[in-house]
Amino acid sequence: MSDRRSVTVSVNGKTYTREVETRLTLADFIRHELMLTGTHLGCEHGVCGACTILLDGQSARSCLMLAVQAEGREITTVEGIARGEDELHPLQQAFMDNHGLQCGFCTPGMLTTLIEFLRDNPDPTEREVRVAISGNLCRCTGYQGIVAAALDAAERLRKEA
Amino acid sequence: MKPPPFTYHDPSTVAEALELLSGNDNARLLAGGQSLMPMLAMRFVLPDDVIDINNIAELSGIEVTGGGLRIGAMTRQRDIEFSDVVQQHCPLMREAILQVGHRQTRNRGTLGGSMAHLDPSAELPTVAMATDATIHVASAKGTRDIAMADYPAGYMTPAMELDEMVTGVSFPDWPAGHGYGFVEFARRHGDFAITSAACLMTLDASGAIDRISLTVSGVGPAPVRCRDAEAMLIGQHPSEDALKAAGETCRAIDAMADVHASSDYRQHLATVMSRRAMTAAAARAAGTTGATGATGKGE
Ligand code: FES
Ligand code: FES
Numbered sequence: 001m002s003d004r005r006s007v008t009v010s011v012n013g014k015t016y017t018r019e020v021e022t023r024l025t026l027a028d029f030i031r032h033e034l035m036l037t038g039t040h041l042g043c044e045h046g047v048c049g050a051c052t053i054l055l056d057g058q059s060a061r062s063c064l065m066l067a068v069q070a071e072g073r074e075i076t077t078v079e080g081i082a083r084g085e086d087e088l089h090p091l092q093q094a095f096m097d098n099h100g101l102q103c104g105f106c107t108p109g110m111l112t113t114l115i116e117f118l119r120d121n122p123d124p125t126e127r128e129v130r131v132a133i134s135g136n137l138c139r140c141t142g143y144q145g146i147v148a149a150a151l152d153a154a155e156r157l158r159k160e161a
Numbered sequence: 162m163k164p165p166p167f168t169y170h171d172p173s174t175v176a177e178a179l180e181l182l183s184g185n186d187n188a189r190l191l192a193g194g195q196s197l198m199p200m201l202a203m204r205f206v207l208p209d210d211v212i213d214i215n216n217i218a219e220l221s222g223i224e225v226t227g228g229g230l231r232i233g234a235m236t237r238q239r240d241i242e243f244s245d246v247v248q249q250h251c252p253l254m255r256e257a258i259l260q261v262g263h264r265q266t267r268n269r270g271t272l273g274g275s276m277a278h279l280d281p282s283a284e285l286p287t288v289a290m291a292t293d294a295t296i297h298v299a300s301a302k303g304t305r306d307i308a309m310a311d312y313p314a315g316y317m318t319p320a321m322e323l324d325e326m327v328t329g330v331s332f333p334d335w336p337a338g339h340g341y342g343f344v345e346f347a348r349r350h351g352d353f354a355i356t357s358a359a360c361l362m363t364l365d366a367s368g369a370i371d372r373i374s375l376t377v378s379g380v381g382p383a384p385v386r387c388r389d390a391e392a393m394l395i396g397q398h399p400s401e402d403a404l405k406a407a408g409e410t411c412r413a414i415d416a417m418a419d420v421h422a423s424s425d426y427r428q429h430l431a432t433v434m435s436r437r438a439m440t441a442a443a444a445r446a447a448g449t450t451g452a453t454g455a456t457g458k459g460e
Contacts, residue, residue: 002166003166003167003168003169005169021166022167022168022169022211023163023164023165023166023167023169023201025163025164025198025202028163043162044162044163044202045162045198045199045202045203046195046198046199046266047199049263049265052265055268058239058268059264059265059268060265060268060269061195061265061266061269063198063202064194064195064198064199064266064269065194065198065269066164066169066191066194066198066213068169068171069194069213069215113264113265116264117264130350131350132264134263134349134350134351135262135263135264135265135266135351
């Protein structure tokens, strides 16, 4: 016997309603029910940060929430970050330009984490960027490119403001 | 790595939550989920019922009471981090909270969750021990208050009954301008600390210590107040030698050993972290009394 509920959430501006098992994590809901597979799962227990999404604009690990807890909330995943079909978000562009990714596994979590961070702290120091991404593991880049991309994006976003 | 089946409840009042807890010896309260969700994924816990308390508005909030702060159990760590009243009344807590996990986890993690989980090196229980906080708990039968000194019953085990829940914590104020220091040793920023130390201090007009609280965590199964060090320092000037000697007494704490660190190493860290916390507290206390040139501010 499984405990099921209906859940309605807005993801990247689109409203979805699904009936799910209450034990389903938000991460699995996003990937398997909504088929938005940009959100990655590295550890499924809150260590790697790959599954980070924005919940009402605040970063959160989607593997550490139940889908039913997102009822009525607004979620942004990596699919919802770009400015349009042909225009990346300045942070994404900066990742491209600064070798901020290699395999790309950690990238969705890095981007969502940094979007919140740069909104709260538009002119960060390198040290602050490193602390901001301390909850996101990257096995490829050695972080240099990611930190450079974040600082570059901060500058691009400040110029826009 | 998926949570096991359970029945999910999401009450909107404390009374309903307590009703669900009462007589149910295999239920778990779901607060911020930053510890329970991994424990479910790893199947360290297999509850019949999960009682989600995120929709109970009355459990959140930071209130200035006569003698301190009363913070609701479901107050997010993020809200503590960005609270001006916390910075004013308990700057130690603000310094500590910056070391609690990461932004993504502080956005969800709660004060009450951290208190109930009672990890041996968790920062918020360390602050509670340092400030002689009071834990407010409730069950369907009524409410009671537990002094932080009596709250840890053992490793990750608060002195609460199965049908009780933490509803809030009161942190008594220290005098305005008191010195404080929170330091920890972790392998990476945001990891669980291997050892941490918290110190609060005031100096008299001559610059001698007239009140001190020193707590070390991650060494024993729960945070420990270092009464010997405190007693040694009352009436003393916080010289490098005096603080070092006091820190040395922390080596006597009964220490755990695990894959992260041996008991000897933890005892060594206890002496170093406590000295650093006391040094920071002394500099800040002195900054505000004008006894030395320290600024009373800093990272
Ligand atoms: S998959 Fe969520 S933190 Fe690793
Ligand atoms: S780019 Fe491969 S894990 Fe970060």
